[in-house]
Every structure is written in C-alpha cells, then in structure tokens.
Amino acid sequence: MSKQFSKEKMDEYEEILTHFPNKKAALLPTLRLVEEEFGYVDTEGCKLVADLLDLSPAYVYGVLTFYTHYNREWHGRYRIMVCATLMCALKDSLEIVEHIKKKLNIEIGERTADGKFSLEKVECLASCGTAPAIQINEDYYENLTPEKVDKILNDLK
Amino acid sequence: MAFEPVLLKYINIENSEKMDFYLSHNGYEGAKKALSMDPKAVTEEVKASGLRGRGGAGFPTGLKWSFIPADKKPVYLSCNADESEPGTFKDRYILERDPHELLEGIIICCWAIQSNQAYIYIRGEFTLGAKIVNRAIKEAREKGYIGKNIFGKGFDLDVFVMRGAGAYICGEETAQLTSIEGSRGNPKLKPPFPAVVGLFGKPTIINNVETLANLPHIMNKGADWHKSFGTEKSPGFKIFSVSGHVKKPGNYEVPLGTPLREIIYEYAGGVLNDKKIKAVIPGGSSTPLITPDQLDITMDYESLQAAGSMLGSGAITVLDEDVCMVDAIWNLMRFYHHESCGQCTPCREGTGWLEKLVRRIKMGEGRKEDLDNILEICANMQGKTICVLSDAAAMPMKSYLNTFKHEFEAMIRD
Ligand SMILES: Cc1cc2nc3c(=O)[nH]c(=O)nc-3n(C[C@H](O)[C@H](O)[C@H](O)COP(=O)(O)O)c2cc1C
Ligand code: SF4
Ligand code: FES
Numbered sequence: 001m002s003k004q005f006s007k008e009k010m011d012e013y014e015e016i017l018t019h020f021p022n023k024k025a026a027l028l029p030t031l032r033l034v035e036e037e038f039g040y041v042d043t044e045g046c047k048l049v050a051d052l053l054d055l056s057p058a059y060v061y062g063v064l065t066f067y068t069h070y071n072r073e074w075h076g077r078y079r080i081m082v083c084a085t086l087m088c089a090l091k092d093s094l095e096i097v098e099h100i101k102k103k104l105n106i107e108i109g110e111r112t113a114d115g116k117f118s119l120e121k122v123e124c125l126a127s128c129g130t131a132p133a134i135q136i137n138e139d140y141y142e143n144l145t146p147e148k149v150d151k152i153l154n155d156l157k
Numbered sequence: 158m159a160f161e162p163v164l165l166k167y168i169n170i171e172n173s174e175k176m177d178f179y180l181s182h183n184g185y186e187g188a189k190k191a192l193s194m195d196p197k198a199v200t201e202e203v204k205a206s207g208l209r210g211r212g213g214a215g216f217p218t219g220l221k222w223s224f225i226p227a228d229k230k231p232v233y234l235s236c237n238a239d240e241s242e243p244g245t246f247k248d249r250y251i252l253e254r255d256p257h258e259l260l261e262g263i264i265i266c267c268w269a270i271q272s273n274q275a276y277i278y279i280r281g282e283f284t285l286g287a288k289i290v291n292r293a294i295k296e297a298r299e300k301g302y303i304g305k306n307i308f309g310k311g312f313d314l315d316v317f318v319m320r321g322a323g324a325y326i327c328g329e330e331t332a333q334l335t336s337i338e339g340s341r342g343n344p345k346l347k348p349p350f351p352a353v354v355g356l357f358g359k360p361t362i363i364n365n366v367e368t369l370a371n372l373p374h375i376m377n378k379g380a381d382w383h384k385s386f387g388t389e390k391s392p393g394f395k396i397f398s399v400s401g402h403v404k405k406p407g408n409y410e411v412p413l414g415t416p417l418r419e420i421i422y423e424y425a426g427g428v429l430n431d432k433k434i435k436a437v438i439p440g441g442s443s444t445p446l447i448t449p450d451q452l453d454i455t456m457d458y459e460s461l462q463a464a465g466s467m468l469g470s471g472a473i474t475v476l477d478e479d480v481c482m483v484d485a486i487w488n489l490m491r492f493y494h495h496e497s498c499g500q501c502t503p504c505r506e507g508t509g510w511l512e513k514l515v516r517r518i519k520m521g522e523g524r525k526e527d528l529d530n531i532l533e534i535c536a537n538m539q540g541k542t543i544c545v546l547s548d549a550a551a552m553p554m555k556s557y558l559n560t561f562k563h564e565f566e567a568m569i570r571d
C-alpha cells in the first residue's frame with residue numbers, strides 16, 4: 001500500500017499551502033510532515049509528496065537528497081549527530097566521536113543492530129560556545145565529556 | 158565594560174520568550190510607532206541610524222530596503238535564521254529567548270517595505286527555536302499584531318516559519334530563496350539582486366535575525382540614539398559569539414569599535430589555562446586570521462577590513478599556542494568542500510583539492526610544490542563563481558598558509 005497522510009496531517013498540509021503563492025514552495029514543509037507521520041522520508045514518502053504537490057517523484061527525491069537533516073530509513077530511533085567542525089574540534093569533539101563509536105560499536109554512518117542508535121558527523125550546530133556539542137533527534141547536548149555522553153546514552157530508553 | 162546589553166538584555170530571565178513578559182517591557186511599542194508613520198519615513202529612520210546587516214556582509218539595512226521598486230508587488234521578506242557560519246551562535250538565543258523582539262522587527266521591516274508575507278528561514282537543527290517562534294507567532298496573532306488588519310491599521314501580515322534541513326549554503330541569500338521555492342538550495346547569479354527579482358520572481362529583502370532585532374529599539378529610541386554607540390561607519394552594538402580557547406565562551410553584546418583584546422580578556426575571561434594566543438578568527442570561519450600583535454584592533458567593519466579581514470557574523474574564535482594550524486585549516490576545508498553546492502567548477506573542485514592537499518600535508522605526505530599549488534588554486538577560486546562560498550573557502554586558506562607558512566613547511570619532509 002502506498003503511504004497516505006492521516007486526516008490530521010492532511011489538515012496541516014492544507015494549512016501550509018495557505019502561506020505560499022504556489023504548491024511547489026510547500027515541498028520542504030511537506031517533507032517534514034512525512035517525517036513526523038512516518039518517522040522518516042523514503043521513496044514512498046517522496047511519492048506521496050510528489051502526488052500532493054503535482055511534482056515528479058524524481059524531482060522530490062532530488063531535493064530531498066540535497067538536504068542532510070531529514071530523517072531517512074537507515075537512521076536509528078535515536079539519531080546521534082556529532083558536530084565535527086573546528087570550534088568543537090578545538091574542544092576535543094574527536095574524542096567524543098571515538099568514545100561513541102567504541103561504546104556503540106558502530107562507525108560513522110552506521111546503525112546499531114537493534115536499530116536504536118545511528119551515528120553521523122555533522123557541521124557546526126551553532127553551539128560553539130558550549131562545545132563540544134551533539135544533537136540527538138531534536139535535542140541539543142552541550143559542553144560534553146565522555147562521562148556525560150555515557151550518562152546521556154544510558155538514559156535514552 | 159559599562160555597556161548594558163540591548164538585544165540580549167532579557168535572555169537569561171525566565172519567561173522572556175512569552176508575550177506577557179515582552180509587553181511588560183515596552184514590547185511592540187516600536188511596531189506601533191512605525192505603523193503610525195509613513196513607510197518611507199521608517200526606511201529613512203533606519204537609514205539614518207546607520208544600521209548595517211549583521212548576517213556577514215554589513216550592508217546598510219535602510220539602503221537595501223530602498224532598492225525595492227515602488228511598482229512591483231507583492232514584496233517578500235525572508236528573515237535569515239539559518240545561522241550556520243561556523244563559530245556563530247547568537248541568532249539561536251534571540252529565537253529561543255526573545256522571539257518577540259524578532260517578530261516586532263519583522264513587523265517594522267514589513268511595514269517599511271510594504272510586504273504582507275514574511276518567511277523566517279530557520280535552520281533545520283533548531284527544532285526548539287522553531288517551536289518557540291511558532292508559539293510567539295500564535296501569541297502575536299491573538300493580539301492582532303500578525304494576521305489581518307494588524308494594529309487596526311488596515312495592513313495584513315502573515316509570518317511563516319520555514320524550516321531548513323541541514324545545508325549551510327541556504328544561509329546565502331539567493332540559495333535561501335530557491336530553497337523556500339521548493340528546490341535544491343542552489344545560489345543564483347546577482348544581479349538581478351533579490352530586492353528587485355527575488356522570491357517567486359518578486360522583490361524580496363533578506364535580513365539577518367540580529368539585524369531585524371535591532372529595529373524595535375531604533376524605532377523606540379531613534380536613529381540618533383543608535384548612532385551614539387559604535388563608530389561613525391559602524392554605528393550601534395553587536396553580539397559577538399566567542400568560542401575556542403577562552404575561559405568564558407559565550408555571546409557578548411558590546412558597542413561596535415570595542416577592542417578585540419577587551420572582548421577576549423575581559424568579557425570572555427582570557428585564554429583557557431592562561432596559555433598564549435596563536436591566532437584569532439575574528440568574524441566566522443571564512444574570515445582571515447588576526448595575529449597576537451593585532452589584538453588591539455577595534456571590532457568594527459572598517460578596522461577589520463583595513464587589517465585584511467572582516468567583521469563577518471561577529472564570531473570570534475580564539476586558537477591557543479598549541480593549535481596545529483594545518484589541522485585547523487584542514488577542518489575548515491573539509492567543511493567548505495562538504496557544503497559547496499557543486500554548481501561552479503572552481504568551487505566544487507577547488508574546495509576538494511584544497512581539502513586533499515592539506516590532508517596530505519597533515520599526514521606527512523606533502524610535497525614542496527603543494528604550497529604554491531594551494532595558493533594558485535585559491536587564486537582560481539576567488540571572484541569567479543555564482544556565490545561567494547568559493548571565496549569564503551579560499552580566504553582563510555590563504556590566510557592560514559601565509560601567516561603560518563613555517564608550520565606547513567615543517568610538516569613537509571622532502
Ligand atoms: C555561504 C554563505 C553563507 C551565509 N550564511 C548566512 C547565515 O547563516 N545567516 C545569515 O544571516 N547570513 C548568511 N549569509 C549572508 C546572506 O547572504 C545575506 O547577506 C544576509 O542574510 C543579509 O542580511 P543582513 O543584511 O541583515 O546581514 C551567508 C552568505 C554566504 C555567502
Ligand atoms: S560558489 Fe560554490 S556554493 Fe556558491 S554557487 Fe558556486 S558551487 Fe555553489
Ligand atoms: S563548531 Fe560545533 S557547534 Fe559550532
């Protein structure tokens with residue numbers, strides 16, 4: 001079965017359209033709705049968006065892949081994004097990356113076997129004053145040490 | 158250190174993001190005043206204040222608004238909340254802790270440029286910021302400050318939060334517009350400038366969050382008050398995001414023209430572990446380095462330019478004596494290579510080569526000719542591309558290499 005929005009998401013979608021002079025401009029916000037409804041955006045999700053906005057699925061997929069922040073199929077339930085940019089690197093973010101890799105026994109770009117965690121390096125999160133920083137799903141964690149990382153990961157159920 | 162913050166005055170107070178709090182601190186008075194004036198008079202006031210864009214380029218705000226053609230409608234505003242220049246973390250605090258200050262600024266700008274539709278382009282990672290701004294928009298709608306017939310003046314204004322999705326380039330103004338239009342965030346050649354042909358082909362102003370947050374204060378207290386701070390060419394005050402090897406990293410709002418030394422040693426508490434400074438990035442990752450002998454430089458647009466650098470977004474990063482400059486610039490070249498949108502050959506290939514060459518040197522496999530090659534690649538990357546990301550990568554590369562050539566040479570063996 002192809003993916004469909006719930007009534008509630010359809011209402012949200014209709015509301016989004018009111019802010020734009022054309023449908024295509026609703027593309028990025030509609031991809032967010034797919035993410036919220038299904039947890040991630042895959043080719044089925046692209047198809048759904050393409051049908052709604054009168055675009056081709058290939059176009060939607062092309063736009064989706066330009067951006068790195070949408071949740072994709074391979075991501076874990078907890079998506080760990082470690083800032084790799086200079087200001088965090090000055091504050092030993094590399095050590096944090098190595099620590100997480102060892103603790104979860106995965107490499108960058110991988111997911112744990114139980115699907116719980118995935119690990120990515122990302123660029124400056126605008127948390128340089130509280131470096132090193134990571135984002136897990138929607139939340140920021142700042143001023144990290146390996147000990148703090150342990151506690152954060154252990155507390156995620 | 159006598160300056161009392163204006164933009165960040167309330168950010169550490171509980172509930173500062175709520176409408177009631179904002180109203181109890183003179184909130185929306187500036188917007189009311191603006192809407193009682195002729196839109197052109199608002200633009201003139203902002204021009205007279207000397208306010209310059211805080212997103213990086215420092216372009217005079219009122220002047221930019223005056224480029225909107227009188228006869229082309231509709232007009233759009235895109236508030237740039239993409240905040241992704243490495244080192245910068247100021248807009249995030251305005252979004253999360255004082256969203257009404259921003260919304261009031263948006264209302265003032267939209268009245269001046271006669272725009273009925275504003276978008277706030279918030280980087281995708283700022284989920285919290287987007288939620289808080291959306292809540293603030295809802296509050297402002299309930300009060301009649303956003304929506305139909307705002308402040309009872311017969312003027313409609315819609316404000317919509319557009320969430321980005323993890324692409325640094327969407328902070329560049331033309332890329333931001335293509336992104337809002339539902340495309341990959343590819344920049345476009347200028348001219349035409351967005352003020353004439355922008356979003357959906359219509360006149361569009363792009364202003365940074367901090368720029369817009371200045372407007373309520375300028376409307377309330379006047380252009381002369383604003384000009385009483387800062388320098389002649391850089392009036393007003395600015396938030397500096399201080400990171401790297403300092404004891405107290407954070408955002409410090411000070412008058413433009415404040416000495417860099419004072420910001421680092423007094424506001425940010427000095428260098429971590431009392432080490433020596435090797436270099437300072439004065440305005441975000443793309444700005445050329447300031448060396449320890451230049452610490453008395455004053456932080457304003459003209460002084461940084463005279464020193465061969467830029468005030469940029471006001472992101473100051475302190476690098477202590479132990480930092481390997483080859484390592485540092487490798488990290489940045491990696492960043493720019495990753496973030497190049499790939500449309501222009503000099504940028505797409507140039508950032509890739511720079512990353513590879515610097516990595517080779519860092520790994521001890523560099524060759525003597527690599528250093529000249531790096532400089533030649535940089536020369537081929539500047540002034541030749543659709544947007545200035547290419548220049549933004551070449552500038553620091555040249556600066557790090559020219560200033561710390563001995564460190565690069567020491568890592569090359571043959
Ligand atoms: C590669 C690149 C990235 C940029 N990123 C940002 C950004 O994250 N936030 C921002 O406000 N301006 C950014 N800018 C500057 C914008 O293009 C634009 O000049 C600015 O938003 C205009 O607003 P202002 O006049 O209020 O400063 C960037 C520019 C370039 C070339
Ligand atoms: S300079 Fe780089 S980022 Fe800018 S348009 Fe060209 S390829 Fe894209
Ligand atoms: S460099 Fe990591 S948050 Fe900015």
